[in-house]
Amino acid sequence: MAEQKKMVEAITPMEEDFAKWYTDIVKKAELMDYTSVRGCMVIEPYGWAIWENIQHILDTTFKELGHENVSMPMFIPESLLNKEKDHVQGFAPEVAWVTMGGNEKLQERMCVRPTSETLFCDHYAKVIQSWRDLPKLYNQWCSVVRWEKTTRPFLRSVEFHWQEGHTMHETPEEAKAETEQMLKVYADFCENDLAMPVIKGRKTDKEKFAGAEATYTIEAMMHDGKALQSGTSHYFGDGFAKAFDVTFQGRDNSSCHPFQTSWGMSTRIIGGIIMTHGDNNGLVLPPAIAPIQVIILPIAQHKPGVLDKAHELRERLKKNFRVKIDESEQSPGWKFAQYEMKGVPLRLEIGPKDMEKNQCVLVRRNDREKTFVDLDNLEAAITEQLEAVRQGIYDKALARRESMTYSATSMDELKDIADSKPGFIKAMWCGDEACEEKLKEVAGVSSRCMPFEQEHISDTCVCCGKPAKSMVYWGKAY
């Protein structure tokens, strides 16, 4: 099929140039477009529909767990940003500053929010009075701005979309439980809905969020063996609460500071979906978030009754699935390639011969497996095949991660693996930041996380040989 070949050739194979493969996909699947605004992108309808599906699933879960959505201002006055020392040091170098309003110079400049801990604290200081007001479980969906030097679609951009949850609790235990709960929400969402296996763990102090006591993370492995930090959840203790003078009257009438968390997942995850599941024919979308779950392609559509039948199926299926029909004059080969490019999980072919047999053909995007399905049984078959896509891409991603995860017990071994094999390296660590820096310097890897599921690789730190405190996943990251 010439047309199919031609379209497929338009994507650079990932083995040849992974970065080019990635940008080919985001452009050709029409997820985004570049703009004349430095480091900012247009998210096009197909890309935004993916994000809307992600939002819907996460937002429903957040609300089921008692969270409420709010909207904070997009600006932070400089004096407010300055209130928590570690936080401002972390973020001030990478914010965009508004200095003029209309024709007037502002008395105090404001940054566009890079994250909103400061704004939430400013508000919480006003609305929290008593232990009865706790917990406060707020979330917002918005975009934030970080003045990144090098940008890549979805993975790193000056403006990006996310949700940021900010909660306040009466006790450290409650706040820590919230931090862990939300990390689990992200991990379950990635594994169940996005079919992305993730490693749950804690960040080292070097890698944690500016101002946090502890940062938890889920780390996913991309096709090229690099890690993508896919969601984080932070425990702040009462550090911000003290800096912002957030107090409440405790059960014993004493004045207390509440304990705080924040947690976020961003449009970056769309980059993660592409680099976990995509192949040389294009995008492969997990069914839960695919804007089109089933594309109906009429075969020999000029033959009598074919288009009518295709429309009949669309009307029937749209009650349960996100379904679209392509009855354009393009050839079947062009259409096959087009919807493979767009990552649609299932293709439904219906032609005159199928109609005679009261059947249709379902073809899975991930492995092109064909199934002939009795039309009387179509809904159940589609549900089953969508689940087969989900399971298939999950298993493949997990097998890849396992085959690309290594252990090292010495610096030489670690460096050798890091130099020759892309992937994750499990190695022991003494807990000393100097060793972490040395691994970066010598082997070019950073700590991804101290996984919750610890393993014993050796007794001593892979770098300094002192007694080890924890097993760490090391790797290169986006």
Add this chain to the structure above:
Amino acid sequence: MAEQKKMVEAITPMEEDFAKWYTDIVKKAELMDYTSVRGCMVIEPYGWAIWENIQHILDTTFKELGHENVSMPMFIPESLLNKEKDHVQGFAPEVAWVTMGGNEKLQERMCVRPTSETLFCDHYAKVIQSWRDLPKLYNQWCSVVRWEKTTRPFLRSVEFHWQEGHTMHETPEEAKAETEQMLKVYADFCENDLAMPVIKGRKTDKEKFAGAEATYTIEAMMHDGKALQSGTSHYFGDGFAKAFDVTFQGRDNSSCHPFQTSWGMSTRIIGGIIMTHGDNNGLVLPPAIAPIQVIILPIAQHKPGVLDKAHELRERLKKNFRVKIDESEQSPGWKFAQYEMKGVPLRLEIGPKDMEKNQCVLVRRNDREKTFVDLDNLEAAITEQLEAVRQGIYDKALARRESMTYSATSMDELKDIADSKPGFIKAMWCGDEACEEKLKEVAGVSSRCMPFEQEHISDTCVCCGKPAKSMVYWGKAY
């Protein structure tokens, strides 16, 4: 009931001070909070839930009509803003300028979008090639910034949330039809879902959007007789397309410019809901967008079985309605006042005596009308009572508007009405901007719109006495 009295006293009566009544409600119903960010507010959970309900209804309609959501950057480089002359003159004086990124001064400053015509055109120039690519029907939900000097919660703030639709069409007729269609969507939404009667019409050239050929508007009357522009829809012709070099190959292979529209509705509408339906006991919410449609209040809740019954009803009703139960230790009087303040359309009371009779009591927020309802018939009764609330508040608002709308045939008469009676004034106009300015100067009123439903008030312009071209609604506006 002392507690009820006490809470109600906390709202300034609207007859005493309408502005104070308004801000009392937005604060006491917990819709928003002020911030330390100039002119920006926190939209609190109850206020944001109203906006989410508005978003859901409008977004569903937009999509049914074939529109697709996208996301454009929040920044506009100065050179891009400058491309359409009328547009930049209209907006440049009221934008916030980003001049620094991190520690570096930007080579070209960027404004935070006050509206996104320029960004959409920049993108459309790239993605529109052929007539086959038209129409493009894009929309985005976002916040925008206008450097307003005087701000009021929801009605006028530096940052506000809205949706902005931006569409491109092959012909002027198609674009005009879209403009009219979207104005009708807004009008139907206001009348059916928000129970707000509106007047549909066209803005005069003086009042139209910067850069538009024609602006259409829906105007609602508030309690105090002032107008609120509640949604607008603009026809641009091909002016922006020419300025931004958006071209397509037409059906005859010639190079053409497409014809453009934009349309928006914002969080301002929440201010409109308050000032249309609210009363001296607080907010009154239209059922379609009320975060809580039915508040269940157990009466004598310490009596055996009452709380269980209340919970049973909640579980049963939540399948069809947004329902909440308040089983706190506050007195019934306090709770009555609290949920009246919050504008919950229906209160459901259930106590031991009701249980004996297998009934409950439904009380409407708007007129406190009580209905005793057989529990076997509860869902139908609630649906009926919610509709009665909607119809009741719509009728009341319409009757008020009618009683506060006057006609004038001379300048003296118009000035007399404008000075003594709040409301709308219908009067004829010659179409000359000088007369429009004189009405403002002499009577303090501006043209609200030239309504689609024209009436004949007199033959000549109320101001200059020349032959009249159209009947105009005049009034004071938010």
